[in-house]
Amino acid sequence: MNYQCCYCKEEFPATEAIDGYKEGYKIGFLCPKCGKNIQDTPMNEEWIFSSNSSKLFFAIFMGYFFLAWIFLEFSEPNTWVHYGVALGGLVPFLVYSHIKHPKDMYSPTIGTKPVK
Numbered sequence: 001m002n003y004q005c006c007y008c009k010e011e012f013p014a015t016e017a018i019d020g021y022k023e024g025y026k027i028g029f030l031c032p033k034c035g036k037n038i039q040d041t042p043m044n045e046e047w048i049f050s051s052n053s054s055k056l057f058f059a060i061f062m063g064y065f066f067l068a069w070i071f072l073e074f075s076e077p078n079t080w081v082h083y084g085v086a087l088g089g090l091v092p093f094l095v096y097s098h099i100k101h102p103k104d105m106y107s108p109t110i111g112t113k114p115v116k
C-alpha cells in the first residue's frame, strides 16, 4: 500500500512513512519526501489510481462484484453452479488487472490529509 502526500503529491510506500511521535507529532506520520505532518483519510476513502482507465476498470470490477453478490443472494438455493458462474466471471477481471493495472491491484495508493 502507498500513500500520496497531500502537500507535495509524491507517492511513497506506507512502510516509508516516518513516525514522528518522538518529535512531538502525536497524530499521523511524516512524509518522507517533504517532512510535513500528514494522516490517513478517514476510512481510507480516497483511493488514488494511476490513470483514469484504471479507475474506470476498478469501478466496473466493483460493480461486477456487487452484481455477483446480489445474484448469489437471490438465487437460492445456491449450488456450486451459482458459485462457479459468479466466481468464474471474476477470472477475466483478475487476469486483465494483473496484466494492465498491476500497480493499482497489488499496491494501491490512498490519499492523506493535513494534521490540524
Ligand SMILES: [Zn+2]
Binding pocket: 005, 006, 007, 008, 009, 010, 031, 032, 033, 034, 035, 036
Ligand atoms: Zn510530502
